[in-house]
Amino acid sequence: MIGRIQSYFAKRSLDEDSKLKIEFVERLIGEPVRKPIYFLRALRHRSRLIEDGMKEVESYEQLEFLGDAVLDLIVTEILFELFPDQNEGFMTKLRSKLVKEDTLASLSRELGLTDYIEVGTRVKGQGIELKNSVLCDIFEAIVGAVYKDLGIGITQKFVRNVYNKHIDINDVSVTQDNYKSILLEFTQAKKMSVPEYVIIKESGPDHDKTFEITVKIGENLHGYGKAKNKKKAEQAAAREALSELS
Numbered sequence: 001m002i003g004r005i006q007s008y009f010a011k012r013s014l015d016e017d018s019k020l021k022i023e024f025v026e027r028l029i030g031e032p033v034r035k036p037i038y039f040l041r042a043l044r045h046r047s048r049l050i051e052d053g054m055k056e057v058e059s060y061e062q063l064e065f066l067g068d069a070v071l072d073l074i075v076t077e078i079l080f081e082l083f084p085d086q087n088e089g090f091m092t093k094l095r096s097k098l099v100k101e102d103t104l105a106s107l108s109r110e111l112g113l114t115d116y117i118e119v120g121t122r123v124k125g126q127g128i129e130l131k132n133s134v135l136c137d138i139f140e141a142i143v144g145a146v147y148k149d150l151g152i153g154i155t156q157k158f159v160r161n162v163y164n165k166h167i168d169i170n171d172v173s174v175t176q177d178n179y180k181s182i183l184l185e186f187t188q189a190k191k192m193s194v195p196e197y198v199i200i201k202e203s204g205p206d207h208d209k210t211f212e213i214t215v216k217i218g219e220n221l222h223g224y225g226k227a228k229n230k231k232k233a234e235q236a237a238a239r240e241a242l243s244e245l246s
Contacts, residue, residue, distance in 0.1 A: 021116050025142075028111060029158045035149045038063065042141035043113070045129060047120030060141035067144030068099075070152075074159045075099055082169060094173050098163070105135035110166045113138055132228075179238035183215070186242060193218040195241070197234045215241040 014022065018040055025039045026032055033039060046059040075098050079091045097103065108114065117129040117138060128134060147155040163169065183195050198221075201212040213233040215223045222244050225236030 024112070024116055025145075028142075029146055029150075029154065030161075031150055031154055033149060038145035038149050039142070040118075042145040043116050043118055043138065045117060045119045045123075045134065047123045047128065048118050049120075051120050051122070060138055063141040063144035063148070064137040065144070066147065067140035067142065070147045070155060071099055071140055071143050071159065074156050075163075077156070078160065078163065078169070083173070090173075094169075097172050097175075098167065098169065101132050101136040103167070104139040105132035107162060107166055108135035108139045111139075111162070113142070179235050179242060183238040183242050186245065187217060195238070197230075197237065199230070213237045217241070 014036060018036065021043060022033050022036045022039060041058055042060050042063050044059050046056075046061060048054070049056065049059055072095070075095050076091070079086075079094055079098075083091060083094075113135065114129060117134070119129050143155060143159060146158050180195070180197075187193065187195055194217075196216040198214050198216050199211060200214055203210050203212075208228070210226065210228055211230050211233040212224070212226045213230065213236075214221045214225075215234075215237045223237040223239070223241030225233040225238070225240065227233040227236060
């Protein structure tokens with residue numbers, strides 16, 4: 001009851017747009033928000049700060065830093081419960097999959113966070129809020145905001161509900177996605193040359209480059225990968241190379 005009263009008075013001074021965001025967040029976490037400021041910051045990209053003369057801490061970045069640590073703890077607890085007989089190495093690798101950029105960006109999309117991210121007027125329409133890196137950070141910032149406002153218990157409940165609904169952890173645990181490692185093991189077993197990743201093309205401005213990469217094994221080229229960073233392009237190329245070779 002006290003929490004709902006605090007929530008009521010905290011939201012009275014908000015403008016309509018902010019109220020809509022907080023109502024969305026409350027539906028998302030299933031709890032009344034006590035301090036809306038945390039969640040408004042969690043949904044605000046730094047491009048908005050300069051236009052409105054805001055302080056540097058008023059974007060999602062500080063809360064993302066906190067949420068990253070909290071999320072690691074909660075996901076570790078989940079794995080500790082689900083896989084009591086597995087070793088540290090197994091759980092470390094699986095946790096990395098569950099909190100990696102692509103996974104968290106996908107969760108942001110599933111939860112509908114893309115509709116509520118606030119960006120600066122000058123960058124609207126450029127798709128900044130749709131980038132995986134931003135969506136990943138926004139999800140972590142929301143986790144940080146829940147923790148700051150409502151404590152660890154509600155945060156655990158929120159994170160567990162999200163993962164239970166949108167991710168099959170058992171399926172992820174048996175899915176191989178480090179194709180570079182698999183390709184290296186394959187070539188070693190076949191006594192082939194060590195794979196070498198060759199950039200065949202770079203395009204776009206420095207802040208938004210696209211890389212096209214192929215894999216050289218001995219004198220032959222295998223596979224092709226294209227992505228916004230080298231690691232992802234290399235993984236895509238390794239995956240295609242494995243398909244060709246096997």
